[in-house]
Every structure is written in structure tokens, then in C-alpha cells.
Amino acid sequence: MISLNKNIREIIKMKNHACLFFVLLISANSLFSATADTGVSKNNLGSEFSSIEQIKHKIETGETFSKLSPFGLRVFNSFLDGKWIGNAISYGAYRNGQEPGKIGPNEDEVFEDLSIISKHWNLIRVYSADNISELILQVIKKHKFRTKVMLGLWLENEVNNSSINLANMQQVLRGIELANKFPELVSAVCVGNETQVFWSGHRMSSESLVRYIRIVRENITQPVTTADDYNFWNKPESKIVADEIDFIVAHYYPLWNGKSIDQSIEDINKVFFNEVKKLYPDKLVVFGETGWATNYNAAKTGPGEQGTLVRGEVSVNAQEKFLILIHDWIEKNKVITFLFEVFDEPWKGGGVNSPADEIEKHWGVFYENRSPKESFLNYLKYLSSNEVNSNLIPDGVRK
16 A cells, blocks of 8 residues: 555545634634633642643643653543443534534434434544533433543644644643543543644644643543554654553544455555554554545546545445444454444535535445435344344344
């Protein structure tokens, strides 16, 4: 495989990231102006932690944060009531007509989503410490969903940019607050997403990332990680970051790397065992993103474009095959894996101003209207007909 194939994904995602950063910046500015301190609640985090105000002051004054010593690895618990829940999913809550910076889902819509999700998955990943993630946690708690969350903090390159620095600080403070407010729900905190790999459009220095990781880890009890492309984790320079976290979260998409369905699992196996795990044999490695899209713009060709780099079949049928193959691989190897993703998200890939067949809009196993794709329904039938012991089979489908 060639690492540059990943560039297509970043080109498209840069538009999505710009939109996401816009809402984080609005949130940071409005919340910080709303209070003289942080924009997050002023409650003390507990006697063993600094208060939110103290943490904010330390960040603003440039205080050096040291690695905790002794540094005991915290366990990312992938069990719920004795059942392994590592067959997990990424969740983006935005529906048609919604997008970051404009309008998000209401409580009823989040409840509908979690009612669907909880029938099939017990572990979800969200990407930002913001009002939407807090709403998700509140709904889980209110309705007693058996759902655990890997909470993400969205970070951008803040060099010579005070606005991004403000947004990053808000993410860190809000993430610490949410992890401590919902300790029974937040299983881990992921500080940054794809901030280190060479092709990232929001790449930040490893020193800045490590500083934020240390701040977060010093003030919560959950395990802390950061997520990045396998093309960062398979290189020795990733060690400076790996040494600061409790486990590694790696991303890999066979489809983006020009692979067919028939090649997909062999390639996943190679990336996981021969590249990342080989470099970090004593570290838990989690697949934070993988999946298979159901539509794309084949006419969008050229360097770094989806029509050039994607060579495998892109269809509902292809997604069905991948779901079955990746499920069997996950269960065989017991690798915690977050499928990308639950629902199609129309705001991605340029939103309403982009063609409907943009690939970033079509990774879900459910359509945007919350109806399951035939790929997912057939996948559930496969699990049931093969009597697979899986948390993904709803009771009504079991024999």
C-alpha cells in the first residue's frame, strides 16, 4: 500500500474539520465571554484534582505539565456486566439540515439515536467535548442506556493563532469536566484526532499534544489516549506520544488505500500486527476507525481524489461483505474496533454545496433518516443464522 492514498480522505475531511472548528470556536468565544473564568461549570473536580479555574490558569500562564510518576497504565475496560463490548461504533449526531455551527440535534433526536444504537452496540465514540456530547451523556444517564463512551477532544494546530488556542483550551477543560461529571459512562478520553500524521490538515506539534494529554490525564481517572492514522503509529517517531498514553487508537481504511473487499482483511491484519502492534507489543492497540462506504463520486478524479484512489467496489453489497469480514476478524482477535459509523451524515464532504454522492456522506450502516441499510440487515441475519454470540444481534432477530 502507499501511504499517500490517505491524502484523499484528508482533502475531503479538511472541509469537515473547518466546519467543526467553526462551531468549537463559536462555543469557546461565547462560553468564555459568558463567564469570567472558563465557560464550563465552576464546580470543584474533587480534592484529588485541580479545579477548572486552576487548570485554566495553568494553561494560560504556560505552566509546564510533567508526566505523572509513577506512570501506571490505566485499563480501557471493554467489558460490561461481564460481556465483551469491543465491537464498537462511531457516532455523529447531525441529521439532514443540521451541521456544526448552525443547528444540532435536540434531546428527542438523540434519544431516538441512542435507542437504535443501544440495540446493537454498548460502546460508542464521539469526537468533541461540547454541548452535543454532553447531551448524549445526559440522555444515556437519564434513560439508563447500557452505553459506554470514548469521549473525544478536538484539537487543532494553534501556533500563532490565539483563536484556535482558545478553542483547544475549551475542549480540554470541557473534556475534563465531562469525564468527571459522568465517570460511570466515560470509559476513556481521546485527546486529539489525527493531529500527528504527516498529511493532517490540522497537524500540531507533538509537544503541544503531549502537554494537553498530560493536563487531561492529571485531572481525570479514566485512561487517556489520542487517535491517529496508522501511518503515524507505524513509525518510531510516534514513541514520544505513545509513551504518554494508556493505549493507542489507530485508524485504517482498506477502501481509502485502494484495496478490494477480498484484500481488506489481509491488509487490516498486516497493518495491525505487522506494523502498529509490532512497534508497540506491550501496548493495547485499538482500531478507532475502519469501515466501508456505500456511495462515492467516481467522476471526481485526479491526484488525491476519491475517483482515483478508491479501487474497490463501493456499494451496499460491498459494505455488507465488509461488515461480515470485519466482524469475524474482531471476534477472532478480540481487538477493540470502532466501526465508522452509525448514521450517514449529509453535512460532511461539503454539505449542501457538494454533490450528494460525496463519499464522506455515506459511511453509515444506517441512512440519515435512521432506517437501516440492507447491508446491515443482511449482516444481522448472517450473525443470527450462524448463531454468532454477538451483542450486535437484537433480541427480535435471535433464533
